[in-house]
Amino acid sequence: MTDNDDILPFDGGNTPDDAEMSARVAASYASTDAATPEMIERCVRAVRRRVMTPAATIGGPAKRNWIAAAVAVAAIFIVSLTMRSSTNKSGSDTADSIEPIGTVTPVDNGAAFLFKLSFPKGTAKVSVVGDFNGWDTAATPMTQSSKEGAWSAKITLLPGRHVYAYIVNGEKWTIDPLAPQVPDAGFGATNAFVVDGEPRGDSK
Amino acid sequence: MIIAGLALAALLSSSIAPSEISYSDLIAALQKGAASSTASVTNEFPQPGRFDPTRFDSVTAGALRILFDSASAHGIPTTPLINKANFGAAQHKPGSQILRVVRDHFAAMLDARAALGDNSSDSELDSGADALRSGIDGKALVAIRSTRTTSGSSVNALVVLTDLVKRGIPSGKARDAVTALARVSKTDETINGLQVLVARNAERGPGMAQDAMDRYLRINAPGGNKNAPPKSAPRPPGSPDPQ
Numbered sequence: 095m096t097d098n099d100d101i102l103p104f105d106g107g108n109t110p111d112d113a114e115m116s117a118r119v120a121a122s123y124a125s126t127d128a129a130t131p132e133m134i135e136r137c138v139r140a141v142r143r144r145v146m147t148p149a150a151t152i153g154g155p156a157k158r159n160w161i162a163a164a165v166a167v168a169a170i171f172i173v174s175l176t177m178r179s180s181t182n183k184s185g186s187d188t189a190d191s192i193e194p195i196g197t198v199t200p201v202d203n204g205a206a207f208l209f210k211l212s213f214p215k216g217t218a219k220v221s222v223v224g225d226f227n228g229w230d231t232a233a234t235p236m237t238q239s240s241k242e243g244a245w246s247a248k249i250t251l252l253p254g255r256h257v258y259a260y261i262v263n264g265e266k267w268t269i270d271p272l273a274p275q276v277p278d279a280g281f282g283a284t285n286a287f288v289v290d291g292e293p294r295g296d297s298k
Numbered sequence: 299m300i301i302a303g304l305a306l307a308a309l310l311s312s313s314i315a316p317s318e319i320s321y322s323d324l325i326a327a328l329q330k331g332a333a334s335s336t337a338s339v340t341n342e343f344p345q346p347g348r349f350d351p352t353r354f355d356s357v358t359a360g361a362l363r364i365l366f367d368s369a370s371a372h373g374i375p376t377t378p379l380i381n382k383a384n385f386g387a388a389q390h391k392p393g394s395q396i397l398r399v400v401r402d403h404f405a406a407m408l409d410a411r412a413a414l415g416d417n418s419s420d421s422e423l424d425s426g427a428d429a430l431r432s433g434i435d436g437k438a439l440v441a442i443r444s445t446r447t448t449s450g451s452s453v454n455a456l457v458v459l460t461d462l463v464k465r466g467i468p469s470g471k472a473r474d475a476v477t478a479l480a481r482v483s484k485t486d487e488t489i490n491g492l493q494v495l496v497a498r499n500a501e502r503g504p505g506m507a508q509d510a511m512d513r514y515l516r517i518n519a520p521g522g523n524k525n526a527p528p529k530s531a532p533r534p535p536g537s538p539d540p541q
Contacts, residue, residue: 225381229388250342255421272497274461277432288454292419
């Protein structure tokens with residue numbers, strides 16, 4: 095062992111002679127057999143395979159990310175469509191989600207009053223209940239007067255205040271949100287309508 | 299055909315003796331029925347507010363009957379109370395809840411009569427009771443009633459007043475607004491216009507409803523609402539803008 099044994103080649107400073115090194119490498123290559131065409135072809139294929147593998151190219155992983163993102167977007171779109179569809183089924187297409195807009199107008203020269211209101215498609219049955227029919231839920235069914243969802247019922251009313259509400263599809267009690275409302279006494283909200291001409295106590 | 303039959307039945311059940319009905323009367327009745335069948339059916343209810351004890355359990359029915367008798371003894375109309383009970387029965391509410399609601403309304407009607415006077419109509423007492431239960435005080439009822447002393451009814455004004463308060467208008471402002479409009483016009487059209495306007499704007503918040511009400515009053519009852527703020531409040535020079 096000499097002191098130079100601890101020195102690595104190319105370690106700077108004490109580098110071996112370049113000319114000698116080159117000669118030794120050239121002699122080593124010269125002693126090997128020449129490459130056959132098969133070996134060259136195999137080398138070329140190996141190099142091409144490495145270069146053209148998607149994972150090794152710049153666009154490979156990015157392409158996969160784009161595909162994943164597209165799949166995710168498509169999935170979100172499909173889920174949102176499904177949710178929207180189910181919301182419509184239980185929401186805006188039913189009477190539960192859209193408030194009715196109603197009117198009460200005198201007809202037949204004031205002898206009767208036409209209760210009219212609109213509900214969206216999907217409303218199968220509407221009735222009006224109130225003081226005038228003893229709150230009988232089956233007494234005053236409304237008829238659908240247009241395909242747009244207008245329902246109406248003509249009712250004879252005595253002079254005075256009348257409290258009323260609507261029953262949709264036989265079970266849901268609802269009111270006209272814009273008509274005068276009566277404070278809830280514990281049975282639910284109601285509307286009020288006044289017919290002029292009620293006698294006072296001193297004229298009864 | 300059913301309506302024609304009903305018209306015929308009505309003719310036959312009238313005070314005219316069957317022998318006095320001529321052939322032309324029969325034809326006229328049938329024609330009238332046929333004509334009315336083309337229009338929508340008119341629902342008539344000859345006895346609204348009738349107490350039907352079979353709609354309640356026996357205990358509740360008995361207690362209700364006592365309440366109604368008590369109301370009659372106090373000169374309070376029973377029809378509004380029966381209507382409350384029927385409303386609860388239609389919703390299949392328990393008897394105890396129905397009794398509580400009817401009793402509370404009975405008490406409120408007594409208070410409403412004290413405010414509105416003995417000659418108030420049934421609907422005025424009914425509407426007044428609802429107004430009191432919604433937090434409006436008796437002075438407001440007196441103020442509303444004072445606008446309809448000789449002619450007309452204060453029912454509509456009371457209904458609108460209650461509705462305004464329910465939609466978030468402070469009771470004092472609502473009272474002043476309805477009173478001002480009732481003084482300006484003997485009809486209820488302007489009061490009903492206020493109700494519709496407030497109802498539409500209340501969907502955007504009580505503040506919007508109140509602003510809309512103030513604008514409506516400036517147009518329809520100028521000077522009538524003494525408590526309404528002026529269009530532009532004068533402020534001393536140099537003082538900060540309250541806005």
